[in-house]
Amino acid sequence: xxxxxxxxxxxxxxxxxxxxxxxxxxxxxxxxxxxxxxxxxxxxxxxxxxxxxxxxxxxxxxxxxxxxxxxxxxxxxxxxxxxxxxxxxxxxxxxxxxxxxxxxxxxxxxxxxxxxxxxxxxxxxxxxxxxxxxxxxxxxxxxxxxxxxxxxxxxxxxxxxxxxxxxxxxxxxxxxxxxxxxxxxxxxxxxxxxxxxxxxxxxxxxxxxxxxxxxxxxxxxxxxxxxxxxxxxxxxxxxxxxxxxxxxxxxxxxxxxxxxxxxxxxxxxxxxxxxxxxxxxxxxxxxxxxxxxxxxxxxxxxxxxxxxxxxxxxxxxxxxxxxxxxxxxxxxxxxxxxxxxxxxxxxxxxxxxxxxxxxxxxxxxxxxxxxxxxxxx
Amino acid sequence: xxxxxxxxxxxxxxxxxxxxxxxxxxxxxxxxxxxxxxxxxxxxxxxxxxxxxxxxxxxxxxxxxxxxxxxxxxxxxxxxxxxxxxxxxxxxxxxxxxxxxxxxxxxxxxxxxxxxxxxxxxxxxxxxxxxxxxxxxxxxxxxxxxxxxxxxxxxxxxxxxxxxxxxxxxxxxxxxxxxxxxxxxxxxxxxxxxxxxxxxxxxxxxxxxxxxxxxxxxxxxxxxxxxxxxxxxxxxxxxxxxxxxxxxxxxxxxxxxxxxxxxxxxxxxxxxxxxxxx
Numbered sequence: 298x299x300x301x302x303x304x305x306x307x308x309x310x311x312x313x314x315x316x317x318x319x320x321x322x323x324x325x326x327x328x329x330x331x332x333x334x335x336x337x338x339x340x341x342x343x344x345x346x347x348x349x350x351x352x353x354x355x356x357x358x359x360x361x362x363x364x365x366x367x368x369x370x371x372x373x374x375x376x377x378x379x380x381x382x383x384x385x386x387x388x389x390x391x392x393x394x395x396x397x398x399x400x401x402x403x404x405x406x407x408x409x410x411x412x413x414x415x416x417x418x419x420x421x422x423x424x425x426x427x428x429x430x431x432x433x434x435x436x437x438x439x440x441x442x443x444x445x446x447x448x449x450x451x452x453x454x455x456x457x458x459x460x461x462x463x464x465x466x467x468x469x470x471x472x473x474x475x476x477x478x479x480x481x482x483x484x485x486x487x488x489x490x491x492x493x494x495x496x497x498x499x500x501x502x503x504x505x506x507x508x509x510x511x512x513x514x515x516x517x518x519x520x521x522x523x524x525x526x527x528x529x530x531x532x533x534x535x536x537x538x539x540x541x542x543x544x545x546x547x548x549x550x551x552x553x554x555x556x557x558x559x560x561x562x563x564x565x566x567x568x569x570x571x572x573x574x575x576x577x578x579x580x581x582x583x584x585x586x587x588x589x590x591x592x593x594x595x596x597x598x599x600x601x602x603x604x605x606x607x608x609x610x611x612x613x614x615x616x617x618x619x620x621x622x623x624x625x626x627x628x629x630x631x632x633x634x635x636x637x638x639x640x641x642x643x644x645x646x647x648x649x650x651x652x653x654x655x656x657x658x659x660x661x662x663x664x665x666x667x668x669x670x671x672x673x674x
Numbered sequence: 675x676x677x678x679x680x681x682x683x684x685x686x687x688x689x690x691x692x693x694x695x696x697x698x699x700x701x702x703x704x705x706x707x708x709x710x711x712x713x714x715x716x717x718x719x720x721x722x723x724x725x726x727x728x729x730x731x732x733x734x735x736x737x738x739x740x741x742x743x744x745x746x747x748x749x750x751x752x753x754x755x756x757x758x759x760x761x762x763x764x765x766x767x768x769x770x771x772x773x774x775x776x777x778x779x780x781x782x783x784x785x786x787x788x789x790x791x792x793x794x795x796x797x798x799x800x801x802x803x804x805x806x807x808x809x810x811x812x813x814x815x816x817x818x819x820x821x822x823x824x825x826x827x828x829x830x831x832x833x834x835x836x837x838x839x840x841x842x843x844x845x846x847x848x849x850x851x852x853x854x855x856x857x858x859x860x861x862x863x864x865x866x867x868x869x870x871x872x873x874x875x876x877x878x879x880x881x882x883x884x885x886x887x888x889x890x891x892x893x894x895x896x897x898x899x900x901x902x903x904x905x906x907x908x909x910x911x912x913x914x915x916x917x918x919x920x921x922x923x924x925x926x927x928x929x930x931x932x933x934x935x936x937x938x939x940x941x942x943x944x945x946x947x948x949x950x951x952x
Contacts, residue, residue: 357846378852390843394865408852452851 305331305354305460305492309363312349323349324516327363334490336483337521338507340497341539346516347496348464354494355384355462367460378408383453384462388469389445391437391452397424398433401451408456423455443474450482454489461486461493467502479505500540504528512536534654537582537647543611545582546621549651552577561617563596565646572648572658579657582647585611588623590631594638600631612637704927711920718916731921738908738918744925746897747904750816752929754900755882758820762878763871765825770833771863775845785834792827796888804891814894822888823881829874836870837863872940879933883926901926 310327313320324346331337339347352358354365356377364373372380383404391400402420405411411419424430427447437445446466453461466482467475483506486493497503503510504524511521512535520532524540531537537545550559552573557565559581573579590612598614598621610630612623614637623639631637648658710718711734712727738744772778773785803822804813812818840863848858864871886902893899896907905922908915 355850357849377846377850382850384847384850386843386847388841388843390841390847392844392848392862394868403848403853404851407857452847456851 304333304335304368305329305494306366307331307350307354307363308366310350310353310360310365311362312346312353312358313361322516324353327518329511329518329521331492331494333368333492336486336493336495336506336508338495338497338503338510339513340500340503340507340510341513341519343498344515345513347498347513349516350513351384351462351464351494351496354460355382356380357384380460381458382460382462383456383458384464385449385453385466387465389437389449391445391448393437395436396433397429397435397437397440397448397451400437400448401455404452404456419455420451423451426454427451442470443478446470446478450485454485459491461491463493463495465497466495468497468499475502482506501542504540510540512539514539529660530656531647531659532656534580534582534649534656537649537656537659541584543585543622543624545584545647546588547580547582547649548616548619548621550579550581552579557581559616560619561598561615563616565596565643568643576650578651580649580651580654582649583621583641583645584647584660585622585624587641587645588621588625588639589641590623590625590629591638591640594640596640597636597638600633600635600637603630603633605630614639707920708924710916711924713917715915715917718920730917734917734921737915738921741915741918742899742904742907743896744901744904744922747899747901748925748929750898751883751900751926754816754819755879755929757816758824758882759875759879761820762824762826762829763875766829766874766878767833767837767864767867767871768859769825769830770835770837771859773830773834774837775840775842775863785830788825788827788830796885800888800891803888807892813892814898815892816898818892819882819885819889819900826878826881829878832874832877833867833870836867840866868940872937875937876934880930883930 307327307329310324311322312324313322327346327350329337339350341347349358353360356372356375356379360373364371366372367380392403395403398417398420401423402416405416405419406413409416420433421430424433427450429444429447429451432440432444432448437448440448446469449466463482467478470478479502495506504527507524509521510524510527512519512527514535520527520536522530527536527540531540534547538547548559548563550557550563550565552558555567555570557563557567557579559565565581567573596616598616600612600614601620602613604611604613605627608627610625610627612625612629612631614621614623645660646658647656647660649656706723709724709727712729712731713724714728714730714733717724717728735744769788773781799822807813807818844862844866845858848862853861884902885900886906889900890903890906893903896904899907901922905919905926908919908922
């Protein structure tokens with residue numbers, strides 16, 4: 298199979314795990330097209346089907362229905378070794394009895410006709426690229442977590458595959474190393490320009506790394522798009538809730554005419570009632586950064602905890618029996634137990650259908666206005 | 675605190691005393707066997723017993739070799755046990771790998787059926803096996819001794835349990851690297867199982883080395899006898915050649931000790947350490 302021509306097309310993918318007594322649907326009706334050279338992040342909570350999808354692409358799981366093609370080639374029934382893909386596992390899965398050099402060269406030794414000198418040369422150049430040249434003679438157990446991670450990457454890179462698959466490769470590193478490796482991985486991917494599918498449960502990682510992000514839940518793809526789009530214009534309440542840290546504030550409100558009435562005496566007069574026509578209840582979403590602390594307002598909340606982050610403060614508050622979070626300027630530091638007034642722009646408001654969870658109104662409806670308010674702030 | 679220390683000391687004393695007694699229980703008969711091998715028959719039965727080695731070892735050995743061609747039996751035993759151990763290690767580890775790492779129909783049922791054969795004692799199997807071997811014309815051959823237990827249920831069970839500890843990701847990684855299923859088995863699974871294989875090798879070798887009743891039935895001519903069968907010839911109706919038995923028994927344990935010393939290097943713990951980041 299030729300390298301560097303591979304987009305991935307997944308059509309109607311379904312994966313069912315059958316056991317004696319029951320069948321569990323892990324992924325259903327998945328359709329997604331990944332462009333050549335793209336960095337796509339699959340993100341979602343545990344059990345959402347993201348790893349299963351990755352394993353189907355890798356060929357480690359049989360597909361129950363649907364097809365997967367790389368470029369023009371249908372790989373649905375091909376063995377993993379015939380797909381020209383390389384995978385980095387969450388726990389690295391280094392061969393414990395082999396040295397770093399043997400670990401990296403193992404795939405080349407098995408799947409190519411290269412001489413051992415040629416393999417050595419390739420292994421050495423990859424090791425140099427990853428800064429692990431001096432570790433080539435060591436066994437995995439002598440390495441630190443970060444070094445093991447690099448060896449696992451090296452093992453994938455050395456084969457020059459047309460697709461990289463990464464299954465939460467950074468989740469076992471400590472926070473500092475994780476953000477370093479995050480940048481390094483992105484640079485590496487850009488340099489190599491290899492189509493990459495990256496699985497993570499960490500939405501920050503997804504937002505930071507992906508050209509596009511695919512959010513999954515319960516085996517079903519919720520939304521695919523560039524990170525900013527997903528953040529501003531989520532298709533439903535789940536995506537809005539999952540993407541963003543701290544999470545969006547969500548509560549149910551009754552609609553009386555053009556007024557939203559929520560918990561703790563919350564009320565808001567809508568200028569534009571089009572999104573909520575013919576319904577009497579709605580789910581309201583407001584991002585923590587869209588709250589501003591003001592005096593004299595009809596909406597107020599009681600501060601329970603203040604977390605100073607240095608460049609900003611997180612205010613954890615209760616609105617009636619509901620917990621909400623605001624992300625404010627570090628100069629604003631109310632006392633715990635104090636009641637503060639909260640205000641927000643209607644452009645920042647998200648509204649979701651209370652039954653289906655689908656978006657009725659999102660931020661992107663009013664991008665220009667929102668941007669200008671940000672500038673004014 | 676001091677009370678606790680005192681209790682600890684008492685407990686330690688009791689533990690060590692117990693261990694020491696157990697060690698003596700194991701070692702004294704062995705020591706006596708070696709001493710007895712060096713005594714002429716006349717001194718062997720005297721009371722109080724001699725506690726230190728005598729000088730009659732080579733005499734006794736000469737008599738032994740003259741009576742039963744002991745060296746030939748040692749050769750037979752070594753051939754049978756080595757071939758059996760290698761073959762059985764291969765079969766048991768392959769079966770164990772399949773039971774631990776592959777999904778197939780009736781997997782559990784087949785496995786527990788194999789395990790259930792453990793309840794059948796050798797004594798029960800000797801006659802049917804003899805009849806089977808006789809029909810195949812294999813009586814008085816090494817093959818008849820080696821084959822019946824080559825797929826050893828204990829070995830299969832042991833390897834299955836240990837193979838389960840190999841992380842799936844390791845095998846999948848090899849699969850992605852282009853390894854065939856057999857390459858995954860012998861290049862990834864087997865090397866990580868070295869200490870288990872060493873332990874199993876000793877169990878299998880010992881099992882075959884000590885096997886008596888079945889070879890006694892199958893092997894017909896003295897030139898085919900294994901050590902236990904040959905030793906039995908020294909216990910006659912008229913006379914028991916204790917001195918020669920002790921010489922033979924002393925020599926018969928040497929290969930076991932040798933095997934253990936060779937394999938003990940393999941009992942390194944944590945062979946899997948460093949493969950996975952937990």
